[in-house]
Amino acid sequence: MSLITNLRNLSNAPGISGDESAVRRMVIDSIKDHVDELRVDTMGNVLAVKHAQGKARLRVMLDAHLDEIGFMIFGANDDGSLKFRAVGGVDDRILPGKAVLVGPDRLPGVIGVKPIHLLKGEMSVMKIEDLAIDIGAANDSEANNLVTIGQTAVFATEFRTWNGIASGKALDDRAGCAVLIEVLRGPRSPVEILAAFTVQEEVGLRGAQVAAHTFDPDAAVAIDATPANDLPPTIDQDVSPNTRLGHGPAIYVMTRHDLSDPHLVQHFMTTGDALKIPYQMRQPGGGGTNAGGIIPARSGVPTISVSVPTRYLHSPASLIYLKDVRTTVKLVRESVARLTPEILHRR
Amino acid sequence: MDTAALLKQLSQTPGISGHEAEIRSAVLREWGRWADETRVDKVGNALAVRRGMDYRGTDRAADPRRTDRRHRSIMLATHMDEIGLMVAGVKHGFIHLVALGGVDARILPGQEVIVHGRRDLPGLVASTPPHLLKAAERHKVVPLDQLWIDVGLPARQAEQLVRVGDLISLRRSVIELKNGLLAGKAFDNRASITAVAVCLEQLQQTQHHWDVLAVATVQEETSFLGATSSAFALQPDVAIVIDVTFATQHNATDVETFVLDKGPTINVGPNIHPKMVQGLRAAAKRLELDTRLEPLTGHSGTDGWAIQVAREGIPTGIVAIPIRSMHTPVETVAIADLERTGRLLAEFIRGLDEEFYQSLIDR
Numbered sequence: 001m002s003l004i005t006n007l008r009n010l011s012n013a014p015g016i017s018g019d020e021s022a023v024r025r026m027v028i029d030s031i032k033d034h035v036d037e038l039r040v041d042t043m044g045n046v047l048a049v050k051h052a053q054g055k056a057r058l059r060v061m062l063d064a065h066l067d068e069i070g071f072m073i074f075g076a077n078d079d080g081s082l083k084f085r086a087v088g089g090v091d092d093r094i095l096p097g098k099a100v101l102v103g104p105d106r107l108p109g110v111i112g113v114k115p116i117h118l119l120k121g122e123m124s125v126m127k128i129e130d131l132a133i134d135i136g137a138a139n140d141s142e143a144n145n146l147v148t149i150g151q152t153a154v155f156a157t158e159f160r161t162w163n164g165i166a167s168g169k170a171l172d173d174r175a176g177c178a179v180l181i182e183v184l185r186g187p188r189s190p191v192e193i194l195a196a197f198t199v200q201e202e203v204g205l206r207g208a209q210v211a212a213h214t215f216d217p218d219a220a221v222a223i224d225a226t227p228a229n230d231l232p233p234t235i236d237q238d239v240s241p242n243t244r245l246g247h248g249p250a251i252y253v254m255t256r257h258d259l260s261d262p263h264l265v266q267h268f269m270t271t272g273d274a275l276k277i278p279y280q281m282r283q284p285g286g287g288g289t290n291a292g293g294i295i296p297a298r299s300g301v302p303t304i305s306v307s308v309p310t311r312y313l314h315s316p317a318s319l320i321y322l323k324d325v326r327t328t329v330k331l332v333r334e335s336v337a338r339l340t341p342e343i344l345h346r347r
Numbered sequence: 348m349d350t351a352a353l354l355k356q357l358s359q360t361p362g363i364s365g366h367e368a369e370i371r372s373a374v375l376r377e378w379g380r381w382a383d384e385t386r387v388d389k390v391g392n393a394l395a396v397r398r399g400m401d402y403r404g405t406d407r408a409a410d411p412r413r414t415d416r417r418h419r420s421i422m423l424a425t426h427m428d429e430i431g432l433m434v435a436g437v438k439h440g441f442i443h444l445v446a447l448g449g450v451d452a453r454i455l456p457g458q459e460v461i462v463h464g465r466r467d468l469p470g471l472v473a474s475t476p477p478h479l480l481k482a483a484e485r486h487k488v489v490p491l492d493q494l495w496i497d498v499g500l501p502a503r504q505a506e507q508l509v510r511v512g513d514l515i516s517l518r519r520s521v522i523e524l525k526n527g528l529l530a531g532k533a534f535d536n537r538a539s540i541t542a543v544a545v546c547l548e549q550l551q552q553t554q555h556h557w558d559v560l561a562v563a564t565v566q567e568e569t570s571f572l573g574a575t576s577s578a579f580a581l582q583p584d585v586a587i588v589i590d591v592t593f594a595t596q597h598n599a600t601d602v603e604t605f606v607l608d609k610g611p612t613i614n615v616g617p618n619i620h621p622k623m624v625q626g627l628r629a630a631a632k633r634l635e636l637d638t639r640l641e642p643l644t645g646h647s648g649t650d651g652w653a654i655q656v657a658r659e660g661i662p663t664g665i666v667a668i669p670i671r672s673m674h675t676p677v678e679t680v681a682i683a684d685l686e687r688t689g690r691l692l693a694e695f696i697r698g699l700d701e702e703f704y705q706s707l708i709d710r
Contacts, residue, residue: 077597079595079596079597081596081597089477089478090477091456091474091475091476091477091480091485092485093453093456093474093485093488093489094456094457094474096451096453096454096675097451097453097454097458097672097675097676097677098454098457098458098677099519099522099530099676099677107525108522108523108524108530109522109524110522110524110530110672110677110679111677112530112596112597112671112672112675112677112679113451113453113454113672113675114596114598114599114672115451115593115599115672115673115674115675116449116451116453116674117449117593117648117673117674118593118599118601118603118604123452123453123488124486124488125453125485125486125487125488126453130598131597131598132597132598134524134528134530134596134597134671134677134679135524135525136524136525136526136527136528136679137525137526138525138526142525142526146525156522157459160469162468162469162499163499163500163504165469165499165500167459167469167471167499227476227478227479229475229476229479231439231441231473231495231497232438232439232441232495245499246501286478286479287476287478287479311471311473311497312457312471312473312474312476312497313476313477313478314476314477314478315456315457315474315476316457316458316459317457317459317471319471319497319499321499
């Protein structure tokens with residue numbers, strides 16, 4: 001299966017934090033013939049091992065998270081519409097007028113909004129508490145028969161590609177999942193690859209903590225999607241954490257809370273330079289990755305975050321360049337293959 | 348007729364105000380199935396004519412009856428244009444936009460669009476990821492003139508393919524909800540175009556004395572141009588405007604809203620001739636059809652405002668189909684309401700006679 005087909009299927013699949021099974025099954029199907037060990041832990045993480053070519057000089061964990069932001073159903077209103085809240089970080093302002101799919105049966109629904117014609121005074125932001133998902137149920141009892149409290153909903157966005165560009169929902173972090181799958185499907189590395197497709201990143205890096213404990217790796221790479229806020233600047237705009245589309249994977253020096261291992265950062269840059277793989281440095285601050293869950297595992301894990309630059313994260317449709325996905329695969333694969341105990345050694 | 352299939356097809360056919368070519372051909376084709384003739388006028392209105400039985404098969408010019416008795420006709424007016432967006436400028440490859448009609452800025456961030464440039468380009472309305480949002484920004488609606496559309500292309504390529512004035516439509520296929528409800532874009536006013544198709548099909552199976560002039564008007568969302576020009580040209584004896592109204596929905600239960608799936612509303616107020624209200628209510632009663640009165644204190648916000656004062660004045664009625672979330676890509680309608688509206692119109696037309704016409708003047 002090609003990288004794009006994989007990315008398409010992954011993007012279209014529903015997988016809110018804690019409800020990742022559809023994505024998990026998809027990942028297992030696409031890696032099972034390319035790894036030596038494969039299991040699912042109690043959290044729902046997919047843990048796969050690909051042995052090294054010859055004797056492994058290191059054991060390196062590669063992480064990508066399965067889950068996406070979305071919604072949970074909180075109940076039904078008398079008029080048959082559904083009360084809902086966000087799972088993970090969602091800007092209320094992107095909700096009105098969007099289509100969603102609710103529950104395991106993927107019931108179509110829409111987030112309606114009182115028409116502007118009936119607004120009195122200024123237009124204000126519609127808070128999620130004031131919105132509802134309309135599935136067409138006539139009343140609360142019909143709605144309760146169709147949907148159960150605690151079921152999840154995702155944006156009903158279909159993946160599309162044009163001119164080497166891809167847009168779809170949940171590219172954070174299905175882009176990372178596609179990268180990791182591609183690495184696993186490639187040739188054996190001189191290091192042992194410990195692949196973790198982790199759950200619950202969006203609600204607090206929960207799956208990665210457990211996976212890092214289990215694997216007890218020598219080093220780790222968190223592969224994620226990072227904000228590309230590369231729109232034309234306005235006068236009052238600050239220099240926010242930023243990357244640019246088309247300029248290759250973004251290497252994190254630090255996130256909001258966590259520092260990447262400086263040796264790893266240097267090693268990834270050196271590898272990129274030597275092989276002429278484009279990369280960019282992500283500006284420090286704002287937003288994090290699973291590195292925050294992996295770094296403190298057991299006695300500590302040297303970790304780096306490498307991300308696909310992505311516009312409009314956590315919205316119904318984000319946008320990436322496919323060439324950035326390909327160069328991310330290349331940078332991760334080649335840097336990991338060249339990793340030695342000496343590089344990690346603290347002097 | 349498969350009413351839902353027709354609405355889906357019309358919803359997907361582009362027709363932003365002033366650029367109605369594609370929706371016009373679709374309307375002419377669909378209405379044309381039940382019409383004696385179709386034509387297009389100078390401003391782009393689409394007309395489908397069903398001859399009344401008094402005139403069917405006669406050469407109108409040579410008809411001796413015409414000398415002593417006026418040729419009666421009723422105009423059914425539905426606008427076929429939809430609100431939309433237009434390119435206002437391209438900067439660093441990103442697109443600034445301007446609205447055609449009353450676009451709701453709240454629904455745009457995160458919305459998928461199609462930019463109709465030198466070729467159709469997929470695009471997204473840009474939104475700031477929550478990771479980078481400042482607390483104060485979360486509480487502000489981003490105004491239209493501060494939104495960007497992203498077609499993903501490098502600046503030079505985008506600037507070659509997209510020019511000022513290019514149209515932008517929202518990407519939204521029709522969604523089937525429970526209980527015969529559909530959600531989608533441009534149901535304002537393709538729902539009414541569909542209802543008129545139902546009416547014309549019904550008329551095929553019955554007899555009516557008057558000519559029926561079904562007009563799909565242009566530019567309702569911007570200027571009522573289509574209504575003004577077609578009412579002048581056709582000079583009907585009476586007119587009924589079919590448009591959409593506000594359906595009751597979550598957090599919108601104002602007195603101006605009407606519960607879905609309980610039939611169309613019959614509007615009442617200064618914009619509407621009282622005898623038209625009476626006639627429509629009587630027709631609904633004959634069909635044992637639920638309708639509600641919708642009071643309007645002044646401007647109906649429909650083509651009826653222009654038609655009522657065309658030439659020497661045209662007695663006008665307004666029938667409205669309730670939809671939820673008007674002017675968003677998830678306008679929601681009950682299919683049964685379209686069918687009810689079509690049947691109501693046909694029944695009203697079936698009952699039109701000289702006595703009704705004479706009753707229009709309040710002597």
